[in-house]
Amino acid sequence: MRLVSTHSLQSGEKIGKPITNDQGQILVQEGVNLTTRMINRLKILNITFIYIEDEESEGIEPTSTLHDQTKTEAIQDIKQAFGSLGEESSLSKSFILDRLGRNFKKTVKNILMDVRESDETISLLSDTIGHDRYTFYHSLNVAIYSIAMARELKFSEEEQLTVGVGALLHDIGKTEISSKILQKADKLTPEEMTEVKKHPEIGFDILRKCFELSTVSAHCAFQHHERIDGNGYPRGIKGNDIHPYAKIIAIADVFGAVTSNRVYSKAILPHEGMELMFAGAGTQFDLKMIQAFRKTVAIYPVGLTVILNDGRKALVVQQHKLNSERPVVRIIEENNEKVSRPYYVDLNKQLTVTIVDTETTLSAKEKKLVNRFYF
Numbered sequence: 001m002r003l004v005s006t007h008s009l010q011s012g013e014k015i016g017k018p019i020t021n022d023q024g025q026i027l028v029q030e031g032v033n034l035t036t037r038m039i040n041r042l043k044i045l046n047i048t049f050i051y052i053e054d055e056e057s058e059g060i061e062p063t064s065t066l067h068d069q070t071k072t073e074a075i076q077d078i079k080q081a082f083g084s085l086g087e088e089s090s091l092s093k094s095f096i097l098d099r100l101g102r103n104f105k106k107t108v109k110n111i112l113m114d115v116r117e118s119d120e121t122i123s124l125l126s127d128t129i130g131h132d133r134y135t136f137y138h139s140l141n142v143a144i145y146s147i148a149m150a151r152e153l154k155f156s157e158e159e160q161l162t163v164g165v166g167a168l169l170h171d172i173g174k175t176e177i178s179s180k181i182l183q184k185a186d187k188l189t190p191e192e193m194t195e196v197k198k199h200p201e202i203g204f205d206i207l208r209k210c211f212e213l214s215t216v217s218a219h220c221a222f223q224h225h226e227r228i229d230g231n232g233y234p235r236g237i238k239g240n241d242i243h244p245y246a247k248i249i250a251i252a253d254v255f256g257a258v259t260s261n262r263v264y265s266k267a268i269l270p271h272e273g274m275e276l277m278f279a280g281a282g283t284q285f286d287l288k289m290i291q292a293f294r295k296t297v298a299i300y301p302v303g304l305t306v307i308l309n310d311g312r313k314a315l316v317v318q319q320h321k322l323n324s325e326r327p328v329v330r331i332i333e334e335n336n337e338k339v340s341r342p343y344y345v346d347l348n349k350q351l352t353v354t355i356v357d358t359e360t361t362l363s364a365k366e367k368k369l370v371n372r373f374y375f
């Protein structure tokens with residue numbers, strides 16, 4: 001399978017992985033040949049990248065970090081938590097969450113086990129889902145990234161669980177922010193911005209009253225928009241005053257946001273997202289944590305078309321755990337010509353060969369629209 005961006009799809013190309021909605025229902029089955037109408041529909045569904053099947057990419061299979069069941073249960077839990085908190089007072093919200101607390105711990109334990117068992121670095125691109133409830137999927141992705149980072153930083157299992165629960169619920173305060181503001185595609189007004197920036201404190205207020213959850217989880221919600229140089233919100237606290245778990249979640253949150261479609265911005269690819277994270281290393285984010293994070297994420301996901309420093313074109317076939325910048329690739333073009341017999345190069349062994357570009361990316365026009373603001 002090959003990963004392509006929706007804007008470069010051609011009619012007649014064959015879908016490699018089924019595309020589902022947020023109820024898990026299949027919208028487009030694998031093996032279906034795309035029509036122009038379907039391609040337009042995918043764009044409307046806000047899907048940026050999909051997997052297609054073709055001869056050159058035969059046998060390349062992207063893997064998923066989570067088992068389907070873990071994913072479905074986690075999404076249900078998050079939906080229940082966010083959905084049940086509608087118009088309740090913050091005290092009754094804490095009651096509801098207390099009831100859900102046990103589920104969350106179980107779900108996070110399952111995510112933790114899946115992350116531990118997974119042989120590959122994390123790639124969440126293989127889940128092609130069209131959804132309008134960005135927050136649910138984002139919360140799950142932030143939990144996966146945070147657990148993987150905590151693991152890489154040698155946190156104990158108990159600590160990984162607490163980070164995971166904090167990550168899953170970090171944006172729970174958004175349940176009290178108007179969905180009109182959260183779903184707004186245009187730039188927010190200063191008043192709307194002030195409103196959005198209340199969500200960490202609201203989340204803290206809800207979570208700190210949950211007996212079932214650790215107080216640290218509440219602090220994760222409170223501090224996930226703080227930045228180590230003091231330029232974050234709501235309090236503008238700095239460096240070591242920010243809890244390490246909140247620093248982890250901050251990184252997972254921003255990376256998860258920029259690599260997903262949001263109402264106001266298109267997704268960018270993991271290597272582009274990582275560049276953005278490193279630009280903020282040492283000022284916004286903790287450098288050591290970003291370095292640990294880089295080791296856990298598939299910088300070049302399986303199925304991506306890459307250009308090597310000697311001009312050869314290749315498809316990413318397999319990740320190397322802890323060195324995701326140097327995957328195994330299948331060469332498909334050299335000297336600007338298709339190779340008759342594709343062959344493999346392990347970039348982790350041939351150290352003079354590097355990836356210099358990717359073919360799959362947003363169009364220049366779409367890139368201009370990438371909004372780097374997230375909340």
Ligand SMILES: [Fe+2]
Pocket residue numbers: 170171199224225375
């Ligand atoms: Fe947030």
